Amino acid sequence: MRKKIIIVFALFVTALTGCSPKGNQEVITDEVTIIAPSSIGGGWDLTARAIQDVLMSENLIDEDIRVLNKIGAGGELGWKYTKQQKDHVLAINSSLLITNNLLSQSKITYKDFTPIAILATEWEVVIVPKDSSISSAKSLMENLKETPHDYKIGVSPRLGNDDQLSFVLASKQVGVQPEELDFFIYENSAQVVDALLKKQIDVATMTLAEAKEYYDLNQVKLLVISSDDRLKELPEIPTWSEEGIELVFEHWRGIMGPPNMTKDEIQFWDMTFEKMVRTEEWQQTLQKYMWKDYYMNSSETSKFLEEQGKMYEDLMNVNGED
Structure with a gap:
């Protein structure tokens, strides 16, 4: 009986091995x-x-x-x-x-x-310099509606990515068309933030992971996040819906x-x-x-x-x- 059990077990292991990569x-x-x-x-x-x-x-x-x-x-x-x-x-x-x-x-x-x-996946955010007069995403969108070409918006590494697309979708809800927005393209998020801090651009859109280190250094303000609810890690950052725009966007x-x-x-x-x-x-x-x-x-x-x-x-x- 013991011999039979051993044989059956061996056949079972062989079968598993044959099915494994x-x-x-x-x-x-x-x-x-x-x-x-x-x-x-x-x-x-x-x-x-x-x-x-x-x-x-x-x-x-x-x-x-x-x-x-x-x-x-x-x-x-x-x-x-x-x-x-x-x-x-x-x-x-x-x-x-x-x-x-x-x-x-x-x-x-x-x-x-x-x-x-x-x-x-991760969330998209909109950032401005710490000393920017722009206090909220709502005020930013209201200003863009009035004078869209007064704002230079930084994005990387190319137009058409989720950073840009999420911003475009938000702005369209207040009546600003994509062709009215002035996007400036950079190779990476570090270059975008560098341009932002040097006042070469006014606003930037990027993923949260890319922006957070500069937020932690108190160099930028996070105006809004594309999540459905506020994050427990960043409870002070409002969502787009709280700013009057119905947008949830995952990258x-x-x-x-x-x-x-x-x-x-x-x-x-x-x-x-x-x-x-x-x-x-x-x-x-x-x-x-x-x-x-x-x-x-x-x-x-x-x-x-x-x-x-x-x-x-x-x-x-x-x-x-x-």
Whole structure:
């Protein structure tokens, strides 16, 4: 009887092994590179380095991981590089991958890559210098309605991203059209804030994680946040709805690989990122940057990107519809 139990157990283990993806050494056989298509300190870079830290500290991958910053063209240079790779290269993405194409700024689309995961979302904020006469988002919008060209608005790294789009959606509710707004484009959020503090621009729109360090240094005022409710970490910052504008806007970030990744590679990364987002260290990372957990695996991400493509097409009126 004992012998029979041992044989059955052995067959069970063999069956499980046969259904499992190949081990790390077989699937990932060399250093992994995560492309951050922006300069150090930007949102894509923060995401890439957070992933690097958690995967390595939690021993979720056997090989070394490096972050490579490929800067330029609103993410396109980094994504073009990723598209040309074959082995163990991933890239951070966001909605700009979709909107670049919709605005005819790039021929690359999300369909040119292997979707791996959506990881987190974060909120958008509007900031002004600490000594600015602008006291609230409501007064800013009222002033823009009266004299839109009197205000220079900073954004990075390219028009069409969620920073700009969230601001445009808010301003349209008070009757200010996108073409009336004067946006000034910078390579990264640090350059935007530098221009803001030097009074080269009057207002800036960016993600909360990018703005918070300057807020903590008492260099800028956070006028408004795109969340549905005030954050417990920043209870003093009002939402758009409190300023009379019905807008809730989440900015997502994910990760993708080159085209033609194997099923084993996709399955490996599905398992790895699923483990990563469950770790205490990743949860602490979300809290640190005030990101919101939004994990989706590769198949869910594929559907999500298709839905987002349709949504952004409608939002941006690329067909010329009202």
